[in-house]
Amino acid sequence: MSDKKFKILVADNCSKSGLDEGLETYNNIQIDIRTKHTEEELIEMIPEYDAMIVRSATKVTAPVIEAATNLKIIARAGAGYNNIDVEVCNKKGIAVIITPTGNTNAVIELTLGLMLSWVRHISIANQSMKDGKWEKKKLKGSELKGKTLGILGIGRIGAGVSKICQAFEMKTIAYDVFVSKEYAKSIGVDLYEDFNEFLSEVDFLSLHVPVTDSTRGMIGKEQFEIMKDTAVIVNCARGAVINEKELYDALSNKKIGGACIDVYSKEPASKEDFPYIGLDNVVCTPHLGASSKEAQVNVAMLAANGIAQYLNDNKLINCVNEKSIK
Template structure:
């Protein structure tokens, strides 16, 4: 029987929908146990992963029957695409499944960081009343600067415009005359964007070119009352440099959902940094988006396996 291994959390209903035609091994603990994972994929025709399972040469070698990798999300930096292509393994991300979730996360961060009032909890619990110290700013009339202007960034822009924000973006991969730029101030370089924005939000994949794209120099160009939000990929922001500017008060705040190492290692530069909100790679995961992405991925994997079966029967 065709076998599917699911190594990370997934909507249970979507996973169960595969059981009518396939043998399904659903164990979200496999991502934590590499040896058990490699053993589980030995007879697998498909594997479904999120962002933590490393689909690399070692795993591909351990899974000689593998035909498809279903990705519960869109980021592919944990999947060796070249090795998959060389092996004839199809990679199927769930495009469009979590755009609204990430967009809401970014705007939540913008509202919280601009307003500043969320910093009051500890002081309030200590009997203080820091009202004047925590007078913040509105997002209406401020500029949201989007680094990258793909589908999720455009979803974020649409919602930001409804909040009366101005929206600017930088994306060298999107043609200057593309219709997607309507209503958005297109910047030709990153430096100009980060220097003019009140809220900078990152929407690019992690590549050699984007690693530490937001480094000490980029952070120095940002306004001192600006805020930074990263719900894209860890490694795009130089975490040490960010910690320095926040400690020095040269940036109003930041909200990070992704990190160079996940979970955060002991002694991370981000520990104890003021005006910083940290969340555990959850921006794109809500009850609704998890159900959407899980069903999309189940459908994607099913389609590949059924096509493969049909092809083999015709040979």
């Protein structure tokens, strides 16, 4: 352990127990929790800190990074980091780490929850009962058993979703250019090489890819035309993977059966920005993927511990810009 003393700014709400757990073997690190600030306030406070932890609320912009004269590392308590200007961090030699494993199970469970809500009309039935109605015949649903789940991206989350869906006796297929057929077979998934053929087979299409130049808007009108008119798309990844205007058109015109959406290209999301939210064949949630008590403890612990290991031992874990800062 280094003899130096370090200070971490926790700029967004994080689990205090998770932060403490992550630093339990380090006594040379001070944590300051200072949330709900403007960019100007962040610029004013950041120079005194060696490290910073953020979630999605704080935008770590170029002016903030330029003002961070002592900053050595930024930890994103979560997986996505599009709220951090990584290019400017690269120029200043500031490491950016993420905690992708901390919320894996939470996202897997929400994906299944959305699918079950859609096939059994759970959210609609709940509201109907609260409105004093008894609509048993109207709300007849269907089952997941025997249906084909198509997984776009079989990393940690996609593989986890496939495992649970197999327990529901669903057939699981996938499209992922970065994995081998041998790996897919080892987890009980049939890997497709032809994207269009893959899309034509699915009853449920679950998205588990990041937003990149190649994935942005990769699901749109052309893909909806290929899919079954009963197919349901499930997105707990990133909103921008789908062309959301074309999603609305497909849902409105019954080109696909429905959608379960947790993420949006603009958040907070509203019906004014995304009119498909108001459609009857859509189940929506406000980006709850990582919002479990357990996940929030996990990502806070991993973020704090990752910072501590870098500041004390120069060890980087899940660093997104390691090659650029060396």
